[in-house]
Amino acid sequence: MADRLYDLIFICMPTTPEEEVAKIVSTLEQTASEHGGKVEKVERWGTRKMAYRVAKQREGLYVYLALHSTQGTLIKELERRLKVTDAVIKYMTVRLDEEIKRQQKLVAHREHRARRRPRKPAAAPAAAPPAAPAPASTPEQQAPAS
């Protein structure tokens, strides 16, 4: 299966000790490697205020993971694990590879257009000199006609 890119964010209870968060992350990394995936990036956003209350908490410990996966079962397993872990109060996985593909396409398209555009002004001065005599010649052509 094609390589897929996911964002995985989970929120822990604000009281969770640092070691436990590290433990959760390491188990997630392990399961990822077992299922032929790979955790690319781990970011700890620390404790931040949540927009609404979750599990009677107003704050949460945010952890962000970026991961590659070749099997759909990996995400299923990761989410199951997060669900089972008591310290985790919320999690979300988002598949991003298609959007990134779209983004790359747009960037490529823009670059293609940007590469074209400078050529036009460069071509315009070259085209202008032939064009400039042309209007001068046309009155002459018209004059004998009239």
Place this chain on the structure above:
Amino acid sequence: MSEQQSVPRPSGPSGGSREGRPSGPGGGPSGPRRGKRQYFRKKKVCRFCVEKVDFIDYKKVEMLQPFVQERGKILPRRMTGTCSKHQRWLGVAVKRARNIALLPFATEL
């Protein structure tokens, strides 16, 4: 600007009449006015198009915040001037951010 001189188009699509009718304080920029309705409205430009954003990241809350009302509503295009393409992406991003409690669904009192 050029829109002022070419008045034949009486008003923009909806909402224009609201701004056009009262020839009150904030009307034209200066000078005596004739019978024609004159008003000046700055053309709104999609902020994402200006900055050439190809992907609206749901994780950047500061970026999404200006397009969300205090109570959590997504602001309509006609208010923010966002183009339809970016508004679509924006909606997706806001909804994702809501899901992970970065943005509110609706603020409780």
